[in-house]
Amino acid sequence: MFRISLHPDPLVLTTPAKTKMTKLLAYFKNHPRVPRNYEWLAALFQVLVLMHCFPPDIAGQARIVLITKDKAKLTATREVTCVRKKTRPSVVVPMDLERGDRLIGDIRPVRVKFNCRGANYIASAPFDVRFQQPKGPGCYIGYSSSGGKLSAKTNGVHTHVQSGVAGMVSRYTTYEIRMTRIKPLGLARYLPFLFPPRVTIEWLVFGGEVDVKLRGFSETIRQGQKAIALGSRVPMVVPITSEDIEAAADVYAEIDVSQMATSNPQERRDAFVQLKALHGAVLADPESLQHQLELKRVQETFAIPPAEPIQPSPDPQERSNDSNLPTPTGIATAQTYTFHNRCRKPHKFRFTPQSQSFAYRPTASEVAVGGGGSTDVRFEVDTVGKKPGDYLGELVIECLDCKTERGCGPASQRWPFNLQIQ
Numbered sequence: 001m002f003r004i005s006l007h008p009d010p011l012v013l014t015t016p017a018k019t020k021m022t023k024l025l026a027y028f029k030n031h032p033r034v035p036r037n038y039e040w041l042a043a044l045f046q047v048l049v050l051m052h053c054f055p056p057d058i059a060g061q062a063r064i065v066l067i068t069k070d071k072a073k074l075t076a077t078r079e080v081t082c083v084r085k086k087t088r089p090s091v092v093v094p095m096d097l098e099r100g101d102r103l104i105g106d107i108r109p110v111r112v113k114f115n116c117r118g119a120n121y122i123a124s125a126p127f128d129v130r131f132q133q134p135k136g137p138g139c140y141i142g143y144s145s146s147g148g149k150l151s152a153k154t155n156g157v158h159t160h161v162q163s164g165v166a167g168m169v170s171r172y173t174t175y176e177i178r179m180t181r182i183k184p185l186g187l188a189r190y191l192p193f194l195f196p197p198r199v200t201i202e203w204l205v206f207g208g209e210v211d212v213k214l215r216g217f218s219e220t221i222r223q224g225q226k227a228i229a230l231g232s233r234v235p236m237v238v239p240i241t242s243e244d245i246e247a248a249a250d251v252y253a254e255i256d257v258s259q260m261a262t263s264n265p266q267e268r269r270d271a272f273v274q275l276k277a278l279h280g281a282v283l284a285d286p287e288s289l290q291h292q293l294e295l296k297r298v299q300e301t302f303a304i305p306p307a308e309p310i311q312p313s314p315d316p317q318e319r320s321n322d323s324n325l326p327t328p329t330g331i332a333t334a335q336t337y338t339f340h341n342r343c344r345k346p347h348k349f350r351f352t353p354q355s356q357s358f359a360y361r362p363t364a365s366e367v368a369v370g371g372g373g374s375t376d377v378r379f380e381v382d383t384v385g386k387k388p389g390d391y392l393g394e395l396v397i398e399c400l401d402c403k404t405e406r407g408c409g410p411a412s413q414r415w416p417f418n419l420q421i422q
Contacts, residue, residue, distance in 0.1 A: 025247055061131050061139065063096040066113040068258040071268065079107040082126075103129045108147075112337050113255060116141065119157040122251055124148050132162065145179040152176070154208075163201070171234050173208030174286060176248055177201070198231040204244055207286035223286070249280035256304045289394055337377040337395060337415070341369040343408040366400070367397040 067074040078090040083102040090096075097103070097156035105125035112123045116131075116139040123129055123143075127150065130142035138158040142148050152159065153174050161177065180200045203212055204226040211220050212227050217234050221227050226244065229235035252377060257268055278295040285291060297304075341347060348368045369375050377395070395415040402408040 029358070061101075062114050063097050064093055064095040064097065064112060064114045066115075066255065066258070067091070068111045068254060069092055069107070069109045071254050071257045071272065073258040077110065079110050080105045080112055097131055099131050099133055101131045103127070105148075111251065111254065115205045116159065117157060119152060119154045119159045122151040122255060124151070124251060135160075143177065143179075146181045147179075149176055149178040149251075152247060167296055174206040174283070175208075175210055176204040176206070178204070200231070201229045201235075204240055204248070206240070206245070206248065206283045245280050245283050246276075248283055249276045252279040252417040256299060256302070259304050260302050262302075274298060275302075337376055339367075339369065339377050339397070340374045341371060343402065343405055344371045345405050345408075346370045346373075347402055347405070347408070348400045350400060351377050351379070352398070353393060353397040 028119070059246050067077050067080065069077070069079070074093070076090060078091075080091045081097075081102075081103065081104045082089050082097070085100065092101075097114065103114075103123065104247065105112060105127050110124050110125040112125075112127075114121050114123070119139060121141075125148055126145045126146050127148040128142075129150075132140040132142050134140050138160050140160040140162065141165045142410055143161050150161065152161075163177075163179065168418050178201070181198070203210055203221055205221045205223055206299065207223050209220050209222050211218070214229060214235060215232070217229075218236065219235075221237060224235055224240055228234040248415050253272050256275045257272045257280075260268060260271060262268065275295075275298065278291065281291040282288070282295055303368065337351075339349070339351075341349075346368060348366060350366045352365065367375055367377070379395075397413045397415065399408070
C-alpha cells in the first residue's frame, strides 16, 4: 500500500445531483401528509434519502493533460482504457477523472500524464491506476503494474498511492515507483495458487523525503536513495544509480519532445538528447538553480510549456508578488516575502538571501513562526553600480527545529526569484 499526502478540495455537486436534490425537496415541501411545522424533519429526512439513494458526484479528482506514444502526442487513444462504474468512456485529452475511475494501459510505449489536485503524475505502461475514495486530505491513488512505473512531482502537494500492503507518505517530493512481477520457473508456473509471482517494488526519491511503511519496516527514504522490496522481504535502502537517473530523465524528455511543434525527425531526436541530459542534471541535483534555469531556457527555445514553476527544492510556502517588481538602480531597495509555516507546531526558521550579483541585508535572519502562521520576510538589495536588466537570486530557508515534528517538511529550501532593475 503506497501512500503518498494534499489539501482537500471542496465537495461539489454536479448538475444531475442538484436536480435530484431540488426535486426531492419540492416533493417533501408539497406533500400533503407532511405537516408544515415539521418541515425541518422532512428536510433532514430528504437529505438522508439523497445521500443513500443518490450519492453526490464529485468534481473531477484528476485530469488527463497529455497522452504520448513513441514521443508523439495523442488527442485520443484506444490503447488506454477508462473504467467508470459499468461504462468505458473514451480516453481523450483533456479528460476529467472521478473517484472510482480506473486507467488501464497495456501497450508499453504509451504514457499518460495526469494532474491530481496539483500533483503531476506520468504513468508509463503497463499500468493500472485507480482513483480511490479519499480517506483524508490528499489525492488517493491505487497503483499496480507489471513492468511499468509511475513518475511524480508533487509540487508541494500531499499524495497517497497504494499498492498491496506497502505504504508510502510524501510531500514536496520528486519520486518514482517501479513494479515488476517475477513469475516462478518450471512446473511451478502452472500452479499459481501455490506459487504466486513475486512482486518487486522500488521507491526512488530524487528530491525531498519519503516515508515507506511495510510489514516490519518503517523508514524515511531521503533524496538520492531508493528502497527495494522483493516479495515479503524487508526492503533494503541503497543509493540511486546513474542508470536510475537516466531512465527517469528519459520519461520527462519524451513528454517534452511530444509537445514540440516541429515534425522534423532529426530535430526531435537532437532535442530529445539535449532535454534528457538536462532533466538528468536536475534529477541528480534538484537544489541547483542553474540546472533548472537552463532546462527552462531550452524548453522555451523549443516552445515546450514547463510542467511546473522553477523550484530547485521543495517549497511549501507562498511568496509575495512584489519580489519581481522593478527596482531603481543605485538604491538599496527592500524586498518582501510572505512566509507560511505549514507545520502544525511552531518552528524557528533562518532566512539567507543569496546571489552572485548583489549584496543583501536581511532585517531579521531568524524568525519564530507559529503553527499554521505566517510572517513577512524583508531584506534590502544593494543595486549600486548595477546595469538595468533581470538578475537572479535565491532565498535559502532553513528550519532549525523541524526534525522534532514528523512529516513537517524538508529542513532546507531554496526560493529562486527574479529582480528587475530599470
